Amino acid sequence: ITAPNVAAVEATALMTAVTFAPTATDLVDGSRAVSCDKLSGSTFPVGETTVTCTSTDSRNNTSTKTFTVTVNFKFNGFFQPVDMDGVWNKAKAGSAIPVKFNLGDVKGATATEIFAATPKAVVVNCSTTVTQSIEETVTANTSGLQWDGTQYIYVWKTDSTMTGKCARFEVLLKDGSIARTALFTFTK
Template sequence: MSTQVENPTPAFPFTGFHAPVHNAPAVNSVNAGRSIPVKFSLGGDKGLDVLADDSPSSRQTACDGTATDPVDTGAVSTSGLTYDAATDTYTYVWKTDRAWAGTCRTFHLELSDGTDHVAHFQFR
């Protein structure tokens, strides 16, 4: 008797990041030290416990010199994760470091369902 292992469907139907962040493989261009509103939807309000422990995070990566898409950070003042029921949008405000100027980083949004979603950034 054989046992078939099923691949579970992620609990959250993540469909990509929303503006102003451009989805990979695009490289987002932003001024270091700015706060970036990282917006996404999960198919409705799943509560504010949707992030995995120690998420989000970022890691420095090599800059490959490809064209970049500018990110309009606007006036972002709220920090942390919020949910807007009117737009069905989660927003995590990512506060970047001025010391990152001239570097590239990959932003990792790991959700509590075990999925990891990335966006690439080049800092000026």
């Protein structure tokens, strides 16, 4: 069996159709039929799914092969008022910060359908460009996520004890991609 090399697919919904075409060849029988536990064109959830395929020759010798289908969100970055890419955002300690983002064609999903874990803030060293963790602070629960018809808004309720500290805000999506982050310095 030759497993297809399926490139990562961008999610068009929480369940996205993916096509693939595994093949099988037998030395004696030539081309053989392949059956998989997920059919080509069926829908896959966001994240990684293992597909198992089998083929049997005319003498009942069976071969099995697996491959992975990956469906990722199209994350377009955080929108204003939050900047990414190493920019230090300034915020008042104890304030509510609207963290806005889009996931391409995935619209109106719930927090449990999007987040792999509750968004969090990690306190980091303010005096260096390396954002080394000093201590971890878990942010408000995922009930702070809303869909406004065009974007997701997560309201991050910061702690008033953050005055004079810096933090890396992290969002980990269910697709298994890297954590999406933004840096903050807090004033009184």
